[in-house]
Amino acid sequence: MIEAVGLTTAGPLARHAAPESAAQTWRRNAALVAALAGGPLLVTVLVALLAAGAFAWQVNQVRDDLQGAMDEAKLMVRAAARGDIGAVEQSGTDIVARAQRARDTTRGPLWDLAAEVPAARNNVLAVRAVTDIAHTLTSQTLPPVLTMMSAADDGTDAQTINLKPFLNAGSVIPTVLTSFDDATAIAAAMDRTDVLPQISAPVDELVSLLAQATPILQTVEEHLPALLRAAGAERPMLYQLMIQTPAEIRATGGGVAQWLVLQVDGGKVDLLSQDTGTALMYEDLPARGFDTENGSLLDLPYETSTLYPREFTNWSSNFTMSPDFPTSVELFQATREWTDKPTFDGAFSIDPIVLAHLLEATGPLTLSSGEVVDAGNAASVLMSEPYERFGMDNGAMDAYFNEVSSGMFAKLTSSQWDIAAMWDQIVRSAQEGRIYAWFDDAALQSLSHQYGLDGALRKDNTEATQLGIYFNDYSIGKLEYHLSYSQRASCNAENRTMTVTMDLHNGITDAIKSGYTLGLRNLERGIDPRTMMLDVLFFAPPGGEILSTTPDEGEWWDPRFRDRSGSDHDNPAESRTVLLAEGETRTVSYTVQLPDGDLGPLQLRHTPGAHDTAVTIDANCAPLFRSPEGSDNIMLSAIG
Secondary structure (H helix, E strand, O other), X not given: OOOOOOOOOOOOOOOOOXXXXXXXXXXXXXXXXXXXXXXXXXXXXXXXXXXXXXXXXXXXXXXXXXXXXHHHHHHHHHHHHOOOHHHHHHHHHHHHHHHHHHHHHOOOHHHHHHHOOHHHHHHHHHHHHHHHHHHHHHXXXXXXXXXXXXXXXXXXXXXXXXXXXXXXXHHHHHHHHHHHHXXXXXXXXXXXXXXXXXXHHHHHHHHHHHHHHHHHHHHHHHHHHHHHHHOOOOOOEEEEEEEEEEEEEEOOXXXXXXXXXXXXXXXXXXXXXXXXXXXXXXXXXXXXXXXXXXXXXXXXXXXXXXXXXXXXXXXXXXXXXXXXXXXXXXXXXXHHHHOOOOXXXXXEEEOHHHHHHHHHHHOOEEOOOOOEEOOOOHHHHHHOHHHHHHOOOHHHHHHHHHHHHHHHHHHHHHOOOOHHHHHHHHHHHHHXXXXXXXEOOHHHXXXXXXXXXXXXXOOOOOOOEEXXXXXXXXXXXXXXXXXXXXXXXXXXXXXXEEEEEEEEEEOOOOOOOOOOOOOHHHHHOOOOOOOEEEEEEEEOOOOOEEEEEEOOOOOOOOOOOOOEEEEEOOEEEEEEEEEEOOOOEEEEEEEEEOOOOOOOOEEEEEOOOOOOOOEEEOHHHHHHOOOOOOOOOOOOOOOO
């Protein structure tokens, strides 16, 4: 037997390697520890990554659910507008389900874990709050609304909503308002510290929308029966929609060249006719014995009749010469009586600028010729360009305007637009003083008055103190499409006086040649046909006194066009004739001695023209008038 030298049980491999050093021993032990610990650590890392991925997926799911609910809400509103009850119910059910799922998702264990991470805590809780808000609004609001809408589905035409079941909305609106309060409270309790703008900004926007919607809903709740009557829930309602034309300027906007006669029955709007002043004044009224040159459709108080020319009350394009819109309606109602037609239950007035604003919500209108009318060109298309195109061909021009009007009507009644965008444009138009509304129903007229849409001259200064400068064209043309102006007011609080000034500019050029645009009366008087002949009306509030005007005397006198004085609904007024030549800029103004006593918020009015009007009111006027804060009247002016 051969003995193996140095081979022992303690070092069986000693014949292959040198003795192990201390460093080698440490590395060997460390490798053993890593091997033993590496498996569980790897598992932990993988679990963490999977959890993070699952959480990220849930975050995306919540986002998609909330966005989907918003998209469905838009579809639901459009479906409601066109009376598609089935689509309303489908969208409503989907919205509730999505909001519920989003809320349930944010209540899972992964969200609890994420909320324990300091850096993420507030954002996680903020997202939870967002889902709480969505769930609160949808779960409390939509079920009763859907029940009410379902009751309205009685098999009527898809374009018609049966409004009678909505008489029960009075019991639904309080629930909606409560949900608004609850949602606002959740948002107010949110800790905004380090919360991402992508989360907080939409919440702030929603809270702002709820704050705006709440008083509107409260007003709807208060006036719901009257609003439903207006929409034809009880009987068909007959309405007039005037289209004023600032190109031929009048105190409340412009001459009324045409108007639509509409019937609203059970929520369905039908266009009965498109009437024109040409047919009314040259055919209908004379055929029934009315003298359109010397007659009068309305007996005005003496002090009012002295303020306006005679043609104010005998020719339809002049019915808007007074800044009191109800007087204009009264004159049109008189023509209905003369022609043995039913009088209107309500009347509305808009102008081409309103139509241009609405086209921003509806999208462009394409005419049969392929011509596109959009928000950018609507003003020119409706107030200037056709006169150059058609010249004195009234038939072709009327046909063109009728096609545009009927096309716009079809677009508006199709409901294929975003209701929020449409509402924004309506509010914008009303703030510019371009929308008026009158109702025979006292409750609806009160609502119109509350929101400053009645266009009425106030007979006292309790609710508001009215001042204003208004224009009436005397040229018989469409010159004022080229008129632009701004308005400013300043006060002497110690003397209780106010001066209102307007800077006018005639921007017409020699390129304008249509006899329909140029001043017809100018030629008879030896005045350049591009010179604007304006009857400028200066109005003081009831109890006030006009101390001075600029110009102090009119610049043209003839039997019909001259300086006048008088009052309209107890508002003292002065009329001055002004000639504004091509390219000329000039200033008109007046100073008023304000009455003693408490004065309601300032309502500084002007004729809404073919272009935007910048209005400036000096802060030195603030001590004279009560603050309009809290008022619904959108026509009240801001001071300072």
